[in-house]
Amino acid sequence: MPKHDTPMLDELEKGPWPSFVTDIKRQAAQSPQCWDILGQLELSFKDKITHWKHGGIVGVFGYGGGIVGRYSDVPKQFPGVAHFHTVRLAQPSGMYYSTKKMRAICDLWQKYGSGMTNMHGSTGDLVLLGTTTDQLEPMFYEMTHDLNQDLGGSGSNLRTPSCCLGMSRCEWSCYDTQALCHFLTMHYQDEIHRPAFPYKFKFKFSGCPNDCVAAIARSDFAVIGTWKDDIRIDQAAVKGYMKGDFKANAGAHSGRDWGKFNIQTEVVDLCPTGCMWMEGETLKIDNANCTRCMHCINVMPRALRPGVETGATICVGAKAPILDGAQFATMTIPFMKIDAESEYSDVVDAIEKIWDWWMEVGKNRERVGETIQRVGLPTFLTVMGVDILPQHIREPRSNPYVFWKEEEVEGGWTRDVKEFRKRNAQ
Amino acid sequence: MALSKEELKAAILEKAKTAPKPQLYIKDFYACDPDAKPRDVKNIANDLVKEGKMMFWSSGSTTMYAMPDRIKNEETRHE
Numbered sequence: 273m274p275k276h277d278t279p280m281l282d283e284l285e286k287g288p289w290p291s292f293v294t295d296i297k298r299q300a301a302q303s304p305q306c307w308d309i310l311g312q313l314e315l316s317f318k319d320k321i322t323h324w325k326h327g328g329i330v331g332v333f334g335y336g337g338g339i340v341g342r343y344s345d346v347p348k349q350f351p352g353v354a355h356f357h358t359v360r361l362a363q364p365s366g367m368y369y370s371t372k373k374m375r376a377i378c379d380l381w382q383k384y385g386s387g388m389t390n391m392h393g394s395t396g397d398l399v400l401l402g403t404t405t406d407q408l409e410p411m412f413y414e415m416t417h418d419l420n421q422d423l424g425g426s427g428s429n430l431r432t433p434s435c436c437l438g439m440s441r442c443e444w445s446c447y448d449t450q451a452l453c454h455f456l457t458m459h460y461q462d463e464i465h466r467p468a469f470p471y472k473f474k475f476k477f478s479g480c481p482n483d484c485v486a487a488i489a490r491s492d493f494a495v496i497g498t499w500k501d502d503i504r505i506d507q508a509a510v511k512g513y514m515k516g517d518f519k520a521n522a523g524a525h526s527g528r529d530w531g532k533f534n535i536q537t538e539v540v541d542l543c544p545t546g547c548m549w550m551e552g553e554t555l556k557i558d559n560a561n562c563t564r565c566m567h568c569i570n571v572m573p574r575a576l577r578p579g580v581e582t583g584a585t586i587c588v589g590a591k592a593p594i595l596d597g598a599q600f601a602t603m604t605i606p607f608m609k610i611d612a613e614s615e616y617s618d619v620v621d622a623i624e625k626i627w628d629w630w631m632e633v634g635k636n637r638e639r640v641g642e643t644i645q646r647v648g649l650p651t652f653l654t655v656m657g658v659d660i661l662p663q664h665i666r667e668p669r670s671n672p673y674v675f676w677k678e679e680e681v682e683g684g685w686t687r688d689v690k691e692f693r694k695r696n697a698q
Numbered sequence: 699m700a701l702s703k704e705e706l707k708a709a710i711l712e713k714a715k716t717a718p719k720p721q722l723y724i725k726d727f728y729a730c731d732p733d734a735k736p737r738d739v740k741n742i743a744n745d746l747v748k749e750g751k752m753m754f755w756s757s758g759s760t761t762m763y764a765m766p767d768r769i770k771n772e773e774t775r776h777e
């Protein structure tokens with residue numbers, strides 16, 4: 273496959289950062305089809321339109337996801353990318369893998385594909401870019417038999433669940449994110465490998481409100497660690513920070529001189545709910561008004577820690593801007609114990625309530641967040657059996673009518689029409 | 699009354715054969731038996747794929763169902 277002239281792409285190699293153009297050129301030395309990726313991309317820059325066609329019937333036997341068909345609409349010009357399918361591999365919980373495994377995956381992809389990878393894709397998967405339909409079954413056989421590796425989700429499937437590294441390295445984790453992620457991945461194998469819904473559905477698990485996997489922005493079902501009791505305060509360590517014994521933010525952001533640490537301006541005044549104050553050198557928190565934003569804990573990790581009565585908040589319905597613009601997930605269940613003993617039965621119940629409702633009420637290609645937006649949050653909360661709290665209310669009501677439910681009205685909706693007519697005879 | 703598993707399979711295949719478009723969303727099959735649970739319809743449609751009577755067609759973000767002989771023409775458009 274010949275090299276193409278790519279003057280516009282070459283410009284992208286001139287900046288200070290590593291360039292994907294340089295990476296692809298390097299890979300083309302081993303996989304000449306990569307020259308055609310660059311050639312087609314240069315043409316797209318020139319035509320200001322993509323030359324990829326999405327979709328197709330590619331897949332491996334028994335699976336309805338994990339492989340995404342990609343075809344060039346200019347195959348004669350760029351035969352190396354005429355078929356250029358993507359393969360998604362399920363990533364391990366917390367994205368821990370050995371270099372041995374990584375090498376084996378790269379070797380596999382050099383053998384069956386373009387050798388190009390994208391780690392990690394936005395769902396979390398290890399993404400392998402560029403192969404042809406005839407390579408899929410042999411690649412899948414070797415991957416499952418020799419590498420003990422499975423495909424991830426795509427299409428209208430449950431997408432590969434992903435989690436932060438949680439308790440394996442992070443003292444803030446309020447539940448074992450990796451254990452829950454692994455449990456649900458195994459529990460819902462059918463939903464991951466075969467289409468199950470009107471559209472995609474994503475789970476993400478963060479151990480605390482820092483939300484390192486951006487669950488609140490990117491998942492239909494976000495499980496975000498939190499605590500019920502008070503932030504634990506070590507007042508001696510608070511004083512240590514004030515004296516300068518410890519670096520704020522554990523030394524992060526130290527690339528420039530921020531001056532002497534000031535607990536008032538850097539912590540207390542930045543508390544979003546204004547629920548912190550100093551009494552002399554003692555830090556006070558009105559925990560009932562704390563929104564668990566993590567700011568104070570992030571700044572003074574030696575002095576402040578999440579409470580001990582831990583669990584998670586369930587937020588539902590984030591999505592990217594395809595139809596009505598992007599949106600964050602909405603807080604649905606404020607606190608749930610994450611209980612491995614019961615095989616996470618509360619989490620499973622909540623998930624299945626959402627699925628049963630959304631599969632019925634959701635339209636084709638409608639994310640659950642859009643369904644909630646369409647029918648209204650009160651209806652969704654009723655489906656979930658959640659009592660409505662002040663925190664569920666986004667703005668004061670603008671609708672003057674009050675709608676009663678039948679069970680709230682004495683005698684219900686039944687009435688004797690004849691009786692009524694007698695009294696209201698025209 | 700909900701259809702039996704076999705009756706629902708037959709109704710789904712009939713719909714996939716006769717619908718104007720070759721690819722159908724899972725929701726398009728719910729009407730085959732309004733009394734059946736959406737998850738049961740999904741399971742039966744997926745069984746039909748396992749049996750080779752239907753195929754998945756995926757755009758990458760959504761997955762649809764189709765009869766193999768109706769979708770092959772679509773696929774060869776890419777060649």
Ligand code: SF4
Nearest residue numbers: 436442445479480484
């Ligand atoms: S989300 Fe919280 S618990 Fe998880 S890694 Fe990030 S800071 Fe730690």
Ligand code: SF4
Nearest residue numbers: 543562563565566568
């Ligand atoms: S976690 Fe956030 S809201 Fe809570 S006390 Fe600290 S700064 Fe305030």
